[in-house]
Amino acid sequence: MVIKKLLKTGACFAAMALIVGMYISPSIARASYDKGYGYGFDYDGQTKYTNEEKKETYSSVGMECTDSEDEYAYYVARVFGVDGDDDFDYSHGYEYTFYEGTSYEMLNWVKENNCPKVKVRGIGYRIDSEYGTVFTGYWSPDLY
Structure with a gap:
């Protein structure tokens, strides 16, 4: 009887933790980035x-x-x-989808692999085939 009560309490706790985690994780994934700092770009x-x-x-x-x-x-x-004339994908599979108004702190292993410089590759989707689509924003190689 005591074991049954412990299992029931544990299941309820796990369900609550899962629900709370679902509401917290999107705010972490879309961490704010200060657009006034860094370099401008146009894609x-x-x-x-x-x-x-x-x-x-x-x-x-x-x-x-x-x-x-x-x-x-x-x-x-x-x-x-x-590094020199070579570039390497140090994102380790992390890709970030950007629409107007989105920002991310993008994980990478550039410095850990002793690369002195960094750049970001963007690939556009749902682009107007006749006129193209321009994206504008800011990026920063280092967040302090």
């Missing part, structure tokens, strides 16, 4: 890279999409390390 909807910038810390790369010409268009971004 025209094709596969494009930001400028290469020096990577100083082991922190995430911040990016915010502030504007899009098409509300249904989006781009998917990954972090790349740059």
